[in-house]
Amino acid sequence: xxxxxxxxxxxxxxxxxxGHLPPAAATDTGGTLxxxxxxxxxxxxxxxxxxxxxxxxxxxxxxxGIPTRGLPLAQRLARKLAEVEAGLVADDLVGALxxxxxxxxxxxxxxxxxxxxxxxxxxxxxxxxxxxDDVLFSGRTIRAALxxxxxxxxxxxxxxxxxxxxxxxxxPIRADFVxxxxxxxHAERVRVxxxxxxxxxxxxxxxxxx
Amino acid sequence: MKHLLSAGDLSLAEAVQxxxxxxxxxxxQSREIKKxxxxxxxxxxxxxxxxxxxxxxxxxxAAKRLSADVINFSAKGSSVSKGESLKDTALTLQAMGADAVxxxxxxxxxxxRLATSGWTDxxxxxxxxxxxxxxxxxxxxxxxxxxxxxxxxxxxxxxxLEGLRVAIVGDVLHSRxxxxxVQLLHTLGADVTLVAxxxxxxxxxxxxxxRVSYHLDExxxxxxxxxxxxxxxxxxxxxSAGGGFFPSPLEYSRAYGLDAHRLAALPEHAIVMxxxxxxxxxxxxxxxxxxxxxxxxxxxxxxVAVRMAVLYLLLAGGGAPAGARTETKVDQ
Numbered sequence: 001x002x003x004x005x006x007x008x009x010x011x012x013x014x015x016x017x018x019g020h021l022p023p024a025a026a027t028d029t030g031g032t033l034x035x036x037x038x039x040x041x042x043x044x045x046x047x048x049x050x051x052x053x054x055x056x057x058x059x060x061x062x063x064x065g066i067p068t069r070g071l072p073l074a075q076r077l078a079r080k081l082a083e084v085e086a087g088l089v090a091d092d093l094v095g096a097l098x099x100x101x102x103x104x105x106x107x108x109x110x111x112x113x114x115x116x117x118x119x120x121x122x123x124x125x126x127x128x129x130x131x132x133d134d135v136l137f138s139g140r141t142i143r144a145a146l147x148x149x150x151x152x153x154x155x156x157x158x159x160x161x162x163x164x165x166x167x168x169x170x171x172p173i174r175a176d177f178v179x180x181x182x183x184x185x186h187a188e189r190v191r192v193x194x195x196x197x198x199x200x201x202x203x204x205x206x207x208x209x210x
Numbered sequence: 211m212k213h214l215l216s217a218g219d220l221s222l223a224e225a226v227q228x229x230x231x232x233x234x235x236x237x238x239q240s241r242e243i244k245k246x247x248x249x250x251x252x253x254x255x256x257x258x259x260x261x262x263x264x265x266x267x268x269x270x271x272a273a274k275r276l277s278a279d280v281i282n283f284s285a286k287g288s289s290v291s292k293g294e295s296l297k298d299t300a301l302t303l304q305a306m307g308a309d310a311v312x313x314x315x316x317x318x319x320x321x322x323r324l325a326t327s328g329w330t331d332x333x334x335x336x337x338x339x340x341x342x343x344x345x346x347x348x349x350x351x352x353x354x355x356x357x358x359x360x361x362x363x364x365x366x367x368x369x370x371l372e373g374l375r376v377a378i379v380g381d382v383l384h385s386r387x388x389x390x391x392v393q394l395l396h397t398l399g400a401d402v403t404l405v406a407x408x409x410x411x412x413x414x415x416x417x418x419x420x421r422v423s424y425h426l427d428e429x430x431x432x433x434x435x436x437x438x439x440x441x442x443x444x445x446x447x448x449x450s451a452g453g454g455f456f457p458s459p460l461e462y463s464r465a466y467g468l469d470a471h472r473l474a475a476l477p478e479h480a481i482v483m484x485x486x487x488x489x490x491x492x493x494x495x496x497x498x499x500x501x502x503x504x505x506x507x508x509x510x511x512x513x514v515a516v517r518m519a520v521l522y523l524l525l526a527g528g529g530a531p532a533g534a535r536t537e538t539k540v541d542q
Contacts, residue, residue, distance in 0.1 A: 101238075101246045101526075106248065106527060106528070107528040108528050110527050111527030112527065113230075114231055117237065117238075147247065
């Protein structure tokens with residue numbers, strides 16, 4: 001049995017190492033607004049175009065959103081891809097990839113609820129998987145996601161899209177598509193709110209009492 | 211949830227959490243690669259003092275699918291046959307660093323003793339003790355019921371079993387499965403009717419949250435149960451053939467066996483369950499056991515998913531489980 005280790009191993013996060021918060025706690029406002037709804041939409045549009053450009057079209061692309069907030073972002077990206085490129089069906093591009101059971105910090109936190117994993121029709125083999133998450137921080141979630149993907153199939157390539165890259169990587173991982181680079185201190189906290197989960201679109205940075 | 215000793219210990223929220231987690235686990239078991247790295251480095255000991263095939267194999271499969279190391283211990287061929295006590299066996303396992311002990315014992319209360327005595331630091335999972343409890347069986351039955359009867363064909367996350375009518379038929383007296391199911395199904399909001407000959411109804415049953423009937427045909431006709439759960443007639447716990455509990459096997463199967471005729475009298479959507487192993491021809495005929503409405507084989511598959519969920523919830527987290535957060539107030 002592991003001993004109970006305080007959950008705040010990654011400073012400044014209460015809900016998880018990447019700054020996720022349960023929806024209930026995300027309704028109170030505070031912090032500095034970094035991106036508003038228009039900026040978020042613009043960033044996603046740009047990322048959608050970059051994905052198509054990099055992969056010479058979207059025919060092989062699969063977007064896997066990492067719950068909770070990566071999933072609505074992946075769905076929005078898929079809609080934008082389908083708008084730009086004729087013949088793409090948004091729903092067939094998106095899947096959900098829950099990485100809970102692949103995390104390396106399970107023993108440091110209270111038991112996490114396992115989310116749903118849904119692979120779009122056609123599977124992952126020989127396709128280009130674009131992982132979608134809201135905040136890229138330590139990189140540990142992405143490492144877990146890479147492990148999860150290798151159990152699900154063998155994609156031709158895996159790319160990473162993040163709405164916010166806040167730095168402080170603990171593993172050699174980088175994003176291929178970034179909405180906004182956000183230099184932060186370790187003590188600060190980045191919160192992404194999305195219409196689908198929180199009722200509004202915003203990226204906030206909180207000073208952690210400084 | 212530190213241990214899983216009795217189905218009655220689970221709150222509604224905890225029970226639904228186990229079922230939801232089992233749903234996600236079941237989904238991973240349809241993949242080509244079924245193994246998950248979640249419990250890598252953890253050790254699960256299967257401590258079986260009583261014969262069992264499916265429960266032990268099910269726990270072993272569940273632990274291995276989550277990458278835990280599994281040590282199987284059965285009383286036959288071990289130091290127990292030389293007279294070693296439960297305490298000394300437990301201390302030995304503790305010294306070997308067991309993170310979880312899955313115990314089946316012929317004595318009711320043995321898992322509770324193991325969990326509360328301080329002999330082991332590991333989580334204790336009751337895999338059946340005497341005529342007392344078999345909580346993972348009740349959980350897998352509830353999971354199977356939810357899959358078939360709640361929601362539309364798929365798993366129904368977050369839902370309980372409100373309003374479902376379940377008839378549990380047969381040897382209730384000796385059945386830990388019945389005891390666990392009555393408690394869990396009541397917690398989940400289902401209505402349970404126990405059907406058995408008067409000799410196989412335990413003393414004190416009036417305190418259970420269930421109705422009791424001595425007539426299977428009446429229950430089928432009046433209650434229109436959504437599911438019938440046939441219990442095994444536990445002849446090994448009876449002295450001779452029927453042990454005086456019923457006049458003859460034929461008479462038992464005429465009055466309480468599930469045959470094609472009774473199967474046809476059940477509502478269209480009703481499912482037939484059995485915890486196994488079946489006495490074909492006694493409590494259930496081949497017609498009923500092999501009918502498309504029997505989900506007996508699926509119960510076995512669901513057992514692996516449910517036990518994976520239980521092991522995950524007991525072993526994966528460092529603090530208290532998510533469902534217990536409000537009670538224990540860890541961190542935050």
